[in-house]
Amino acid sequence: MWKVVVESKNQEQIRHLVFVDGINGRIRLHFDMVETSLRRKVYDNYNNPALGLPGYGPVRVEGGAATGVRDVDLAYEYMGDFYYFFKNNFNRDSYDGRGAELVATVRYCESYDDCPYDNDFWSSTKRQIVLGDGTVTDDCVGHELGHAVTDYTAGLCYFMQSGAINESYSDIWGEFIDLTNGKGNDSSSYRWYLFEDDKYGASRNMANPNIFEQPQRMTDYYYYCGIGDNGGVHINSGVGNKAAYLITDGGYFNGYSVRGLGLTKAAQIYYETLTHLLVSGSDYLDLYHALYQACMNLIGRFGITQNDCENVRYATLATEMNRTSTYCVYPKAPICDVGEPVDIFYDDVEGKEYWKLTPVTMLVLPKYLYSSEYARSGKYSLYGENLDVLSDFAISMKKGVSLPVGSALYFHFEHAYDFESEGSTMYDGGIVEYSIDGGRTWYDAGPMIINNGYDGVIYTGAGNPLSGRYAYTGTSFGFTSSRLNISSLAGRNVKFRFRIGNDEAYADDGWYIDNVRIYMCQVKIVDLTGYWVSVKQTCGRTSRCTIKGKFVVQNTGTSNSSAFKIRFYLSNDTIFSSDDLFLKEYSIKSLKSNTSKAISFNVKLTSGLNAAMRHVIAVVDADNVVNETNENNNLLPSVPFL
Structure with a gap:
C-alpha cells in the first residue's frame, strides 16, 4: 500500500491523502485533508433584465462540473482564487471571515436600454457580486469581493475620501490576486493595469493613474472636487493605488525614492491596516498614519523590518497623503494651538448616551439619532438627517456641563455634512447653539466659531425655519472639524445642541457628528x-x-x-x-x-x-x-x- 499526499504548487488550497494498492495500482482510500468553507454559486441572467437578482439558476454550484459558458465558469474559478488568496495569506475564511457563501450573477442587465451591461458591483443587501457580459476577469472578481471584505472590516463609507480608499482597497486586492494566481496576462507591460482582460479593455493603471485621468498625489491636477461619483471615489482612488504600487514595487516619485517591499509584505501591511486601524470615516491622512503603524505592528513577522516601514512612509509622503487636497477639502481645526487638551467633557459616541433628539419649532423628528455608516472613531456617530419635509429639530445634550474659570475654554467636534443645495442656493443646513439656563433659551454659537465656521446662508424662499440664517450648508467634502472659543461661558453650566432646518421638499444625506469635546489647553510639563x-x-x-x-x-x-x-x-x-x-x-x-x-x-x-x-x-x-x-x-x- 502506497501513501500519497497530493498538494498544489500554486495558491489553491489542495491537500489530498491517497492510499494506492501497491499490487494493482487501484486507489483504496482518498480524502481531502483541507478544512475549508469554500462554497460557490453562480447564476446566469442571459442578459435578460427581467430575471433580477440573484437571477436564473444557480447554474453552477460548489463541486459542479464546468458549464461551457465562459462567464459562468470564469466567475466560479475566480471566486476560488479570491477565497484562497485571503485564506492562504491571512487565514480569512471568505469575505466575512466566517465562511460566507460566494455568490455571483453573470451576464446581468439592469434594463433593456442598458444591455449588455458593461459594469460590475458588490450588492451588500443581496450579499453577492453582479457582473456584466464579458466583464468576468480575475481582478474584477477580486475587486468586487474586496468591497465585501471592506464591508466586514473597516466599513469604509463609500463617500468622498473614505470611499476613494474603499475603492483603492478593492483595486489593490484585485490586482494582487491577478498577479499571484498565474492566470491572464501578467507580463511587465500589463502589470498594474486593472481589468485588462475585460472585453472593454483596461480602465485603470496603479503605477501611473494619470493615464486614466486619476490623481497620483493629493495636489494632482486630476484630484476631483465635487459631489458626483459619491465625491469622486472612482477617481481619487488613484492616490491610494499609486501608494500601493510604490510600496510593492518601489520607484522614484515626487522627490522620494522608495524601495519596494514585494507583494507578500505589502499585502500583510494593507490587511493589518484595513482590519485593525481604519474606520468608516477614515481619510487619506488617516491612511498615511495607519499604513506606517500597521507596518510597525508587523515588524518581525513576514520578514518585515524597520527599514520596510521607512519605505512605507516614503511612499505615503510621495503621494502626499499627509497633505490636504489643494482643491476641495476643508483643513481640520486644531484642538490646541499650544499644549494638550484637558477634557471637561468628551464623547466619542461609542458608549454612554449623552444626547437626545428634540423638536425646536416643529414636531417632526427623524427616526434615528445615531449612524453606523460614517464615523471618525469607533463605529458610531451622531446623525442629523436631512429630511425631505418641513422640519426643525436638534441633537441636544441631555445634561449641562459646568465650565471652570481661569483658563481658555474650547468646544471642538468632527463633522461631515451634505445638505440639499443647487449651485449657490442652499436650501437646508445646520447650526450650533448653546444654552446657559438648562435649555429654556438657546443662542447661536456661530460668533464663537474660530475654525471652520458656517459656510452659507439658507435660502429664504422655501419655508425652511432657518431661512436667512448663516449655517453649515452644501457639502463639507467628507469629515472636517470645527472649534469654538467658549471662554466667555466660564463659570456657567452650559448645554450645546446641533440644530438642523429642512425645507418642504427634497433632501441629501445630512449631518454626521463625532468626537465632541469641551476642554482646556494646557502645556504639559514635567518637574x-x-x-x-x-x-x-x-x-x-x-x-x-x-x-x-x-x-x-x-x-x-x-x-x-x-x-x-x-x-x-x-x-x-x-x-x-x-x-x-x-x-x-x-x-x-x-x-x-x-x-x-x-x-x-x-x-x-x-x-x-x-x-x-x-x-x-x-x-x-x-x-x-x-x-x-x-x-x-x-x-x-x-x-x-x-
Missing part, C-alpha cells in the same frame, strides 16, 4: 524634585555604621514622566561633586503628574567610616534623561548627621 522625611545614622561599638533614610520624589508638573533614576551620595557638604561617596540607586519607571513616591533605604557604611556632620544628597533624574521645566531642583541634600 521632578523631592524632599527628605527622615535620615539617621546608627553605629554600634563593634559593628559598622548604618544609614537609614526616607526620601519622597515628586513630579510637580502636569505631565507624566518617563523612566529615570535616583542616586544617593554621602557628601561632606550640601554641594554635590564627583568626589562624593555613592550609596544607593533606585529606578523609577514613571511618575504621574502631581504625584509622589516614597523611597526608604538602608545602607551599611564601610568599616571605620562615620557620617557624622555629613549629608546624604539625593540626585533625582541622575542621568538627566527627563526633559524638565526646572533642572535646578534635582539635588536634594539632607540635614547633617549629628
Whole structure:
C-alpha cells in the first residue's frame, strides 16, 4: 500500500491523502485533508433584465462540473482564487471571515436600454457580486469581493475620501490576486493595469493613474472636487493605488525614492491596516498614519523590518497623503494651538448616551439619532438627517456641563455634512447653539466659531425655519472639524445642541457628528524634585555604621514622566561633586503628574567610616534623561548627621 499526499504548487488550497494498492495500482482510500468553507454559486441572467437578482439558476454550484459558458465558469474559478488568496495569506475564511457563501450573477442587465451591461458591483443587501457580459476577469472578481471584505472590516463609507480608499482597497486586492494566481496576462507591460482582460479593455493603471485621468498625489491636477461619483471615489482612488504600487514595487516619485517591499509584505501591511486601524470615516491622512503603524505592528513577522516601514512612509509622503487636497477639502481645526487638551467633557459616541433628539419649532423628528455608516472613531456617530419635509429639530445634550474659570475654554467636534443645495442656493443646513439656563433659551454659537465656521446662508424662499440664517450648508467634502472659543461661558453650566432646518421638499444625506469635546489647553510639563522625611545614622561599638533614610520624589508638573533614576551620595557638604561617596540607586519607571513616591533605604557604611556632620544628597533624574521645566531642583541634600 502506497501513501500519497497530493498538494498544489500554486495558491489553491489542495491537500489530498491517497492510499494506492501497491499490487494493482487501484486507489483504496482518498480524502481531502483541507478544512475549508469554500462554497460557490453562480447564476446566469442571459442578459435578460427581467430575471433580477440573484437571477436564473444557480447554474453552477460548489463541486459542479464546468458549464461551457465562459462567464459562468470564469466567475466560479475566480471566486476560488479570491477565497484562497485571503485564506492562504491571512487565514480569512471568505469575505466575512466566517465562511460566507460566494455568490455571483453573470451576464446581468439592469434594463433593456442598458444591455449588455458593461459594469460590475458588490450588492451588500443581496450579499453577492453582479457582473456584466464579458466583464468576468480575475481582478474584477477580486475587486468586487474586496468591497465585501471592506464591508466586514473597516466599513469604509463609500463617500468622498473614505470611499476613494474603499475603492483603492478593492483595486489593490484585485490586482494582487491577478498577479499571484498565474492566470491572464501578467507580463511587465500589463502589470498594474486593472481589468485588462475585460472585453472593454483596461480602465485603470496603479503605477501611473494619470493615464486614466486619476490623481497620483493629493495636489494632482486630476484630484476631483465635487459631489458626483459619491465625491469622486472612482477617481481619487488613484492616490491610494499609486501608494500601493510604490510600496510593492518601489520607484522614484515626487522627490522620494522608495524601495519596494514585494507583494507578500505589502499585502500583510494593507490587511493589518484595513482590519485593525481604519474606520468608516477614515481619510487619506488617516491612511498615511495607519499604513506606517500597521507596518510597525508587523515588524518581525513576514520578514518585515524597520527599514520596510521607512519605505512605507516614503511612499505615503510621495503621494502626499499627509497633505490636504489643494482643491476641495476643508483643513481640520486644531484642538490646541499650544499644549494638550484637558477634557471637561468628551464623547466619542461609542458608549454612554449623552444626547437626545428634540423638536425646536416643529414636531417632526427623524427616526434615528445615531449612524453606523460614517464615523471618525469607533463605529458610531451622531446623525442629523436631512429630511425631505418641513422640519426643525436638534441633537441636544441631555445634561449641562459646568465650565471652570481661569483658563481658555474650547468646544471642538468632527463633522461631515451634505445638505440639499443647487449651485449657490442652499436650501437646508445646520447650526450650533448653546444654552446657559438648562435649555429654556438657546443662542447661536456661530460668533464663537474660530475654525471652520458656517459656510452659507439658507435660502429664504422655501419655508425652511432657518431661512436667512448663516449655517453649515452644501457639502463639507467628507469629515472636517470645527472649534469654538467658549471662554466667555466660564463659570456657567452650559448645554450645546446641533440644530438642523429642512425645507418642504427634497433632501441629501445630512449631518454626521463625532468626537465632541469641551476642554482646556494646557502645556504639559514635567518637574521632578523631592524632599527628605527622615535620615539617621546608627553605629554600634563593634559593628559598622548604618544609614537609614526616607526620601519622597515628586513630579510637580502636569505631565507624566518617563523612566529615570535616583542616586544617593554621602557628601561632606550640601554641594554635590564627583568626589562624593555613592550609596544607593533606585529606578523609577514613571511618575504621574502631581504625584509622589516614597523611597526608604538602608545602607551599611564601610568599616571605620562615620557620617557624622555629613549629608546624604539625593540626585533625582541622575542621568538627566527627563526633559524638565526646572533642572535646578534635582539635588536634594539632607540635614547633617549629628
